[in-house]
Amino acid sequence: MKKITSIDLFAGVGGMRISLQRVLNRLHLKDECKLYSEINSYSRQTYDLNFPQTPLIEDIKSVKKNEISYKIPDHDILLAGFPCQPFSRAGISKRKNLNRSHGFDDKDQGDLFFNILDILKAKKPKAFILENVQNLKTYQNGKILDEMIKKLSKYYYVPKPQVLDAQDFGLAQRRKRIFIVGFLNFNGKFNFPEPTFKKTIIKDFLDFYPPRKYIISDLLWNSHQKRRIRNKIAGKGFGFRLSYPTDKATVTISARYYKDGSECLLYRGVGKNPRRLTPREVFRLQGFPESFKFKVSDLQAYKQAGNAVPINVVEKVCLNVVNYLNQSKKYQKKVA
Numbered sequence: 001m002k003k004i005t006s007i008d009l010f011a012g013v014g015g016m017r018i019s020l021q022r023v024l025n026r027l028h029l030k031d032e033c034k035l036y037s038e039i040n041s042y043s044r045q046t047y048d049l050n051f052p053q054t055p056l057i058e059d060i061k062s063v064k065k066n067e068i069s070y071k072i073p074d075h076d077i078l079l080a081g082f083p084c085q086p087f088s089r090a091g092i093s094k095r096k097n098l099n100r101s102h103g104f105d106d107k108d109q110g111d112l113f114f115n116i117l118d119i120l121k122a123k124k125p126k127a128f129i130l131e132n133v134q135n136l137k138t139y140q141n142g143k144i145l146d147e148m149i150k151k152l153s154k155y156y157y158v159p160k161p162q163v164l165d166a167q168d169f170g171l172a173q174r175r176k177r178i179f180i181v182g183f184l185n186f187n188g189k190f191n192f193p194e195p196t197f198k199k200t201i202i203k204d205f206l207d208f209y210p211p212r213k214y215i216i217s218d219l220l221w222n223s224h225q226k227r228r229i230r231n232k233i234a235g236k237g238f239g240f241r242l243s244y245p246t247d248k249a250t251v252t253i254s255a256r257y258y259k260d261g262s263e264c265l266l267y268r269g270v271g272k273n274p275r276r277l278t279p280r281e282v283f284r285l286q287g288f289p290e291s292f293k294f295k296v297s298d299l300q301a302y303k304q305a306g307n308a309v310p311i312n313v314v315e316k317v318c319l320n321v322v323n324y325l326n327q328s329k330k331y332q333k334k335v336a
């Protein structure tokens with residue numbers, strides 16, 4: 001049985017890994033993840049519960065350029081859903097308010113792209129799949145994305161990155177993400193997956209009997225409603241958003257959902273207080289299977305689910321990437 005090896009950088013709780021694993025299983029290919037890197041201890045707790053005994057490097061920045069050759073194992077596919085905060089709208093405005101740099105200039109997270117680039121240069125895996133927020137496409141008028149592609153293209157065939165929306169791939173959540181893929185060998189034009197447009201509604205992802213603790217209190221519900229009136233008078237945004245179980249999709253559920261869930265409160269009927277999604281429901285809206293385990297607090301579980309990739313989308317991207325690697329080698333030529 002042919003084997004495909006991978007490394008899972010900025011792994012979170014392993015959304016990209018689950019996606020690739022599903023594809024390899026379906027294609028009867030053996031799957032081996034040789035390393036994961038995740039700096040957050042709570043995320044690692046969940047990752048280890050689902051993927052025990054995977055070799056780990058906590059902080060990818062701890063690997064110096066000259067150490068990559070022996071600290072990072074050889075692999076076929078590099079997966080990296082790298083941190084989006086330096087490029088996301090919310091992250092940029094938060095950094096501006098704090099007088100901090102954003103984008104590549106954010107020395108904490110913005111330059112992590114260069115760590116990925118160094119690993120690609122040194123290890124030359126056959127392919128890579130990177131994921132980030134769609135704002136990366138327009139951030140600084142697309143200059144940063146162009147720069148990334150230019151650097152990657154020195155060594156890889158990099159087709160035009162594509163923004164894909166989870167709600168077009170059978171998940172009842174609006175979540176647009178940009179995908180950047182690359183191949184060491186050019187083997188004809190790569191096509192990103194077409195949407196499946198599988199029809200779903202929010203209700204398909206909800207618990208039958210959600211615990212009552214997720215219903216918001218009278219105090220919070222009243223304050224939400226008052227804030228909405230104040231915002232309306234001041235001509236400001238919504239304050240909170242009510243979603244109906246029959247709606248096609250929720251808004252993007254972010255890692256901040258744990259705060260008060262105001263971006264997505266579920267309607268429960270006339271005169272009833274709405275409720276928050278449960279952590280399991282958020283994982284479901286990201287395409288995680290029921291068998292996925294987590295034993296962290298609700299706060300951490302919301303953060304982990306909100307930070308994750310939409311699995312249905314990544315799975316389709318992985319399928320096209322693996323098929324591209326496996327297709328006839330007739331046209332294959334080295335890019336660099």
Ligand SMILES: C[S@@+](CC[C@H](N)C(=O)[O-])C[C@H]1O[C@@H](n2cnc3c(N)ncnc32)[C@H](O)[C@@H]1O
Pocket residue numbers: 009010011012013014015016017037038039040043058059060061080081082083084109112307308309
């Ligand atoms: C967008 S999330 C990743 C989602 C994930 N790839 C998935 O498949 O669902 C980015 C992750 O990068 C982690 N991270 C940030 N800086 C890191 C670093 N220096 N080394 C390793 N992980 C890091 C964060 O803790 C966070 O979990």
